Amino acid sequence: MSAPAVERERFVIAMQAEGMPESIARRILRHANTVQRLSAAKCNGDWPCDNGERKVEPCARCEAGYVPAVMYIPADLRKTPDWKRRRICPNCHAQDLIAQWCAKAWAGDYRRGGSLQPFAPIFNGFPGGGCVKLRVPSGKSDSVSGDGLCVPTRNY
DSSP states (O other): OOHHHHHHHHHHHHHHHHTOOHHHHHHHHHHHHHHHHHHHHHHHTOTTBOOSSSOOEEOTTTOOEEOGGGOBOOGGGTTSTTGGGGOBOHHHHHHHHHHHHHHHHHHTOOSOOTTSOOOEEEEOOOTTSOSEEEEOTTOOOOSTTSSSEEOOOTTO
């Protein structure tokens, strides 16, 4: 196995030790790759982000410029008349999905007591480091800042 594959498997094993199902850990890995890729594209001005030369639309949440073809309409806004002004970028969409999967991992674990903290995602837009970290119930950390476990991606 390659080094990134080994890191991904170690992450899945660590999440299973914390009580997260394997399927949810793998989905978080998938969406963390999206966040990492889009953070690098935003930093470099690559497609689908703004580089000053292409037509872009601002994200309703983070106000970053993205090509209109890649913008998402949140499910709760699809039937509202001002849905075009409230579209979100793929980066915010991936972050929402990671947060939803973290909440599902916590809700599905009935062994936990009331004093432990749920899985909480921490997002960092700097593409040179870990763009996505997870605060885990045990409080373990492998990041320099000590605030959670870094989610490994293909380019990190």
